[in-house]
Amino acid sequence: MKNVLFSVFALAINVSAYSQLSWSSQNSAFTAVSTGINPLAVVDNNTVWALGYDGSASGANFQTFSKTTNAGTTWTSGSINVGNANYLISDLTAVSGTTAWVTATPTAGGNGGGVWKTTNSGTTWTKQTTASFSSNASFANTVHFWDENNGVAMGDPTGTLFEIYTTTNGGTTWTKLTSASVAPATSGEYGYVHLKEVAGDNVWFGTSTGRIFKSANKGVTWTVVSTPLSDFGGLAESGKIAIKDANTAWILSDLGTVYSTTNGGTSWSTISTITQSSDITFVPGTTSTLIAVGNGTGSSISTNGGTSWTTIESSNSIVSVAALNASTIFGGGFNTSSTSGGAYKLLGSLAVNDVTNQRKNSFRIFPNPTKGEVNIKTDKKIKSTSVLDLSGKIVSRGDSGKVDLSSFTKGTYLLQVEFADGTTSTEKIIKN
Template identity: 25%
Template sequence: MKTILPALLLGFLTLNAHAQWRQQPTKVDADFRGLCAVTEKVAWVSGTNGTVGRTTDGGQTWQFSTVVGAEKLDFRDVEAFGEAVAIVLSIGPGGDSRIYKTTDGGQSWKLQFQNADPEAFYDALAFWDEKNGLALSDPVKGHYRLIATDDGGTTWKPLPTDNMPTALKGEGAFAASGTCLVTQNEKDAWFVTGGAKQARVFHTADRGQHWTVSETPITAAVESAGAFSIAFRDRDHGIIVGGDYRKPTEGGATAAVTRDGGKTWKLVEPALPFRSGVAWAKDRWVAVGTSGSSVSLDDGVTWKELDRENYNSVRFTTAGAGWAAGPKGRIATFEKK
């Protein structure tokens, strides 16, 4: 132990010295969960009280606005396509689930979709490109509901549920970070669930026309637990993270990796604390949660603690520029030294 412990400590200090979060000034108190990293300079956030924020200078300054007519809504996801165009999704039962779009950098917003089904509750958005995307709702009458757009979010149409596996009793998705639903390549998409006995992963290879489902080793069993976030670095290699948000510091079956596109999942051990977001950062995985953030340099096999700040979401560009967002206006940029 006298020789092993110093080596482990040196490894942690070396890793921690070469990557850290730098807090950015925001002067707002909204709780942020929606986050989109567009380029090294451009990022968007969204959150409570209808708040949307944008930076165009790498976070040195942020511009915040409130979407007119949505002052009481909680925007849990944002997808952006540069400095001017962004789409936000608010959560809630019935008409509180909405989608708005801006084409002028957030100066004005247009309502593009408002849910009319009192049983539906939308959780997240994901796009393959600027035109084609999906939005996910919790199950309605035993099946997850998805709507799709092929015109950049102007119109949305329901996808068929005939080829969607049946939802389990108590199963649902978590609108915790905007990453319970993700897209990859030209036609693949995945979403993760919780609340039932085991967390599951749903996959489509044809933009939502047909779906398959696989079980994971992440335990759910209660409505506050399951898989919260999913991310892929390519079509085969991915990670899911989660846990029980009511027990943010506890470990257990909280993360798993796949090497076959989500068909099978292997538990990450030793366990991470609860994590609500995970993202690929060009050469490493980064996961965040209410008790802190973690990083893996060996494709998710082992993890090190980065810090113990409260974050809800994390996103990176393909070039490796990244942000994390959390409660009370917290936004941080990821820095390597």
């Protein structure tokens, strides 16, 4: 597409705790002042990648990323060298601290764009040539990987179909989809850079006609639905998408209007209007929590699926937001210098009654309150444990079923357990 569109630490006390939510500003490590972040790729509780763009009035073409592997305590920036400094880096996705992909394209579209991969933390990027994007009409917009093997890349139509590729081997080979798998585009319809949303195996993207193309099987087959918008990225109207599952999704328009669907986009309802309009995300692991952010208008939270909202703050310039779970939510803004600002992490507490009950896996901790050792009982394999104070600072790490708080001062802490299957659980601990 020819237009470039322009976390949160939480769980558990009560609804009144919203007043305690706040964004912690982090140094994104971008060298150019006013570098914006969009999109964010949150890999796990500690690892986040961010794609940089020129947020000043100069309109320069940036080929840069930043990354943290310690939950935002420090970020490290780097260059995305795709062999042509004039190519637009249109999207970024990652599956670890070392492995990520980007899509890039000539700014006017055409032959030469495609997908590039790094396996060395962004030091070098290698083009994956079988996602060819070789037509004169090609324009690579988005890419997403669910894991090290399964991914999808999407570009503007090169005829009657959006140019979509899938891979099951990390991009070593990509397969271009045909009309048997993809609903046709309308005349003049196109997509937008990094305008995609993913939940489970579901991936959705919006178009210039206000339609949403969606897949429920990691991009293998695609259907299309209409929305209340006429355009997802135009000057007259634009919007962002948040999805929970195959049926439940939301749209935030550039006017702050929030729409929702519970039937996969067959029908939409207008449910609220808010001040923010830059981005919206559903918080995985909750029943119906949404975070919305705005450029200079702050941020808001809803725990009832967007029907009502509570202001978190009203002044930050946050243009992108992404949530891994109820305890890992990041925002992207603009740095004010090479050593200040640009990235945000949300600190505080979400409503306990909206966090999905994950005790189906027999997860519990005891004793609680405790004077020292805490035991973790679960039927899942524990990958790591983290103890955090209520500011979001990690004060202890481990990887076993026991956590020792005997040396901690009295107070309230959060125990966050990451399991080998990628899920997490968080519990409040009281140290006596």
